[in-house]
Amino acid sequence: MPGTTRFGRWSMLLWVLPAVLLLVLFVYYPVVENLRLSLYRWDAFSPREVFIGLDNYVALSRDPVFWSSLFNNVAYAVVSVVCQVFGGLVLAAALEELVRGRLKGLFRTVYFIPAVLSLTVTGLLFQFMYNPQIGLVNGFLDVVGLDALKHSWLGESATAIWSIIAMSQWQSIGYVMVLFIVAMQRIPRELYEAAYLDGASRVQAFRRITVPLVREMTLLATIITIAGAFLVMNEVWVMTAGGPNNSSHTLASWLYKSAFFNDQMGYAAAIAVVIFVITMAASIVQLFLNRGKAVQY
Amino acid sequence: MAGVVERVGNDRSPAGSVASAIGRTVAYILLIVLAVAIIYPMAWAVLNGFKSNLELFGDPWGLPTTWRWENFLKAWNLGVVRYLANSVIVTGASVVTTVLFSAMAAYALTRQRIPFAGPITVLLLGGMMLAPTVALIPLFRLLQALGIFDTYWALIILYTAFRIPFTVFLIRAYMITLSREMEDAAIVDGASRWQIFWLVIMPLSRPIIVSAALLQALFAWNEFVFALVFINSTDLKTLPVGLLAMQGRVLSDWPVLFAALTIASIPMILLFLAGQRQFIRGLSEGFGK
Numbered sequence: 001m002p003g004t005t006r007f008g009r010w011s012m013l014l015w016v017l018p019a020v021l022l023l024v025l026f027v028y029y030p031v032v033e034n035l036r037l038s039l040y041r042w043d044a045f046s047p048r049e050v051f052i053g054l055d056n057y058v059a060l061s062r063d064p065v066f067w068s069s070l071f072n073n074v075a076y077a078v079v080s081v082v083c084q085v086f087g088g089l090v091l092a093a094a095l096e097e098l099v100r101g102r103l104k105g106l107f108r109t110v111y112f113i114p115a116v117l118s119l120t121v122t123g124l125l126f127q128f129m130y131n132p133q134i135g136l137v138n139g140f141l142d143v144v145g146l147d148a149l150k151h152s153w154l155g156e157s158a159t160a161i162w163s164i165i166a167m168s169q170w171q172s173i174g175y176v177m178v179l180f181i182v183a184m185q186r187i188p189r190e191l192y193e194a195a196y197l198d199g200a201s202r203v204q205a206f207r208r209i210t211v212p213l214v215r216e217m218t219l220l221a222t223i224i225t226i227a228g229a230f231l232v233m234n235e236v237w238v239m240t241a242g243g244p245n246n247s248s249h250t251l252a253s254w255l256y257k258s259a260f261f262n263d264q265m266g267y268a269a270a271i272a273v274v275i276f277v278i279t280m281a282a283s284i285v286q287l288f289l290n291r292g293k294a295v296q297y
Numbered sequence: 298m299a300g301v302v303e304r305v306g307n308d309r310s311p312a313g314s315v316a317s318a319i320g321r322t323v324a325y326i327l328l329i330v331l332a333v334a335i336i337y338p339m340a341w342a343v344l345n346g347f348k349s350n351l352e353l354f355g356d357p358w359g360l361p362t363t364w365r366w367e368n369f370l371k372a373w374n375l376g377v378v379r380y381l382a383n384s385v386i387v388t389g390a391s392v393v394t395t396v397l398f399s400a401m402a403a404y405a406l407t408r409q410r411i412p413f414a415g416p417i418t419v420l421l422l423g424g425m426m427l428a429p430t431v432a433l434i435p436l437f438r439l440l441q442a443l444g445i446f447d448t449y450w451a452l453i454i455l456y457t458a459f460r461i462p463f464t465v466f467l468i469r470a471y472m473i474t475l476s477r478e479m480e481d482a483a484i485v486d487g488a489s490r491w492q493i494f495w496l497v498i499m500p501l502s503r504p505i506i507v508s509a510a511l512l513q514a515l516f517a518w519n520e521f522v523f524a525l526v527f528i529n530s531t532d533l534k535t536l537p538v539g540l541l542a543m544q545g546r547v548l549s550d551w552p553v554l555f556a557a558l559t560i561a562s563i564p565m566i567l568l569f570l571a572g573q574r575q576f577i578r579g580l581s582e583g584f585g586k
Contacts, residue, residue: 015405026458030432118519120537182581234521283426
C-alpha cells in the first residue's frame with residue numbers, strides 16, 4: 001500500500017519538491033536578501049556593495065517624496081475601505097434584497113467586469129477620460145453646469161493621486177461586492193422572513209442581520225483592501241508615472257523609480273522593507289482575526 | 298416600476314408601506330446609475346476604436362460615422378499580435394505549472410502521510426504574506442545570475458512561484474474534504490500513487506482545479522510589475538507593458554490605441570463570462586469559508 005513503507009513515505013517529498021524549491025528560491029530568499037541589501041549602497045552598473053548601515057533609512061526619513069508616497073498609500077487605503085468595503089457591502093445587500101432573478105445576475109456581472117481588465121487598460125482609458133480638453137470628466141462637468149470644477153486632473157499636483165484613486169474605486173467595487181454576495185448567500189433566509197413578520201424594515205434587517213453575519217468577510221475585505229493599497233503601482237505608473245513633481249507616487253512606484261531610474265538600489269531596497277513591514281502587519285492582524293483564511297496579493 | 302411596487306408586501310418582504318416602495322425605487326435607480334457609470338467608459342473605449350482621430354477629438358461623445366475596422370487591423374499589426382502571443386504563452390505556461398505543482402503538493406499534504414507535513418504546509422501557505430514588490434530588487438539580480446532575465450522563463454517562473462501559496466491553499470481546502478472510498482478502491486486494484494493522483498484525485502477535484510486555473514490566468518494576464526522590470530525586449534513584452542509602450546508609438550493616433558485596449562481585454566472578459574461560476578467560487582473559497 002502506498003504510504004506505508006519507509007521509502008514510500010520519504011518519496012512523497014518529491015511531490016512537494018517543485019513547489020518548495022520555487023518558493024524558497026524565488027520568494028523567501030529574495031525577501032530575506034532584500035533586508036540585507038537595504039543596508040548597502042550599490043547600483044546596477046557597479047555592483048560592488050558598500051556597507052552603510054542604516055544610512056538608507058536615514059535618507060528615507062528625510063526624503064519628502066517618501067513621505068508623500070506613504071501619505072498617498074494611506075489615502076488609497078482609506079478611500080478604498082470606505083468606497084469598496086462599505087460601498088461593496090451596501091451594494092451587495094441591495095442586490096440580494098431588492099433584485100430578483102436574471103436581473104440580479106446581470107447587475108452582478110456588469111459590476112464585476114472592470115475587475116477582470118488590466119490596470120494598464122483602465123489606466124490608459126481613464127487618462128483619456130481625465131484629459132482636460134476632450135475628456136469625458138470635464139465634458140460631463142460642462143454639461144451639468146459645474147464647469148468651475150474642471151481640472152487638468154492628472155496634470156495638477158493637488159488632484160493627480162485622487163484621480164487615480166477614483167479610477168481604482170470604479171474598477172474594484174464590483175470585486176468586493178461579489179465577495180459580500182457570497183457571504184450573504186450563506187445567511188439563512190428564515191432569519192429575514194422572521195424579522196419581516198415582526199415588522200422590521202429592510203434597513204433594520206440590514207443592520208441587525210446582514211451586517212453582523214458578514215462581519216468576518218468585512219474584516220477580511222478590509223485587511224485585503226488595506227494591504228493591496230500599499231502595493232499600488234501599475235495604475236500610477238501608467239497614468240502619471242508619479243508626476244507632476246513626484247506628487248502622485250506611491251511607495252511601490254517610488255521604489256521602482258529609485259531603483260531603475262535614479263539607480264539607487266540600496267535605497268529602493270529600504271523602501272521595499274517599509275512595504276514589507278506594512279503588508280506583513282496586515283497579514284498578521286488577519287491571521288489572528290481569521291485563523292486559517294487567506295490574504296492574497 | 299409598477300411591478301416593483303406590487304411585489305412589496307408579499308410574505309418575504311418587510312411591511313409594505315409607501316416609504317418602502319419609494320426606498321425600493323430609489324435603490325433601483327441608484328443601481329442602474331452605477332451600472333451605467335461602469336458600462337459607459339468601457340463602451341466609449343470600444344466605440345472610440347472605430348473613430349478617426351478627427352472624430353475622437355472633435356466630438357468625443359458622438360458615435361463613429363463609419364465603422365473603421367482598419368483601426369483594429371492597424372493596432373494588431375503595430376504590436377498587439379506580438380504582445381497577445383506573449384501573454385498567451387506566459388499565461389498558459391504559468392497556469393499549467395502553478396496548478397500542477399500546487400495540486401501535487403496539496404495531494405501529498407492531504408491524501409498521503411508525508412514527513413514534515415506541518416512545516417511544509419506552513420512554508421507553502423506562509424508565502425501568501427509576501428508581496429512581489431518586496432522581492433523586486435533581489436530578483437533583478439537573481440534572474441540575471443540565472444541567465445533568465447529578459448526571457449519568458451523569468452515571468453513563467455515568478456508567476457508560478459508567487460501564486461503557488463494561494464493555489465495550494467485553494468486546492469488543499471478542497472482535497473481535505475474528499476472521501477477516501479474511491480482512493481481505497483484504487484489502491485486495492487493496485488493503482489500507483491501517480492495513477493491515483495491523475496485518475497481519482499484530479500477528476501474529483503475538477504471544480505476547484507478549474508477555479509484555480511481561471512484565477513491564475515487572470516493574475517498572469519494582467520500582471521504588470523514583474524513584466525515591466527524583468528522584460529526588456531519589445532518582442533517579449535506582455536500586453537500590460539506592451540500597451541504602455543504602444544501608447545508612446547501611436548501618440549497621435551488614439552483610436553488605434555483604443556482598438557488595442559479592446560483587443561487586449563476581450564480574452565479575459567470572455568473567459569470570465571464563460572466561467573463566471575468557477576471564478577466566483579475560487580474567489581469566495583480563497584477569501585472565506
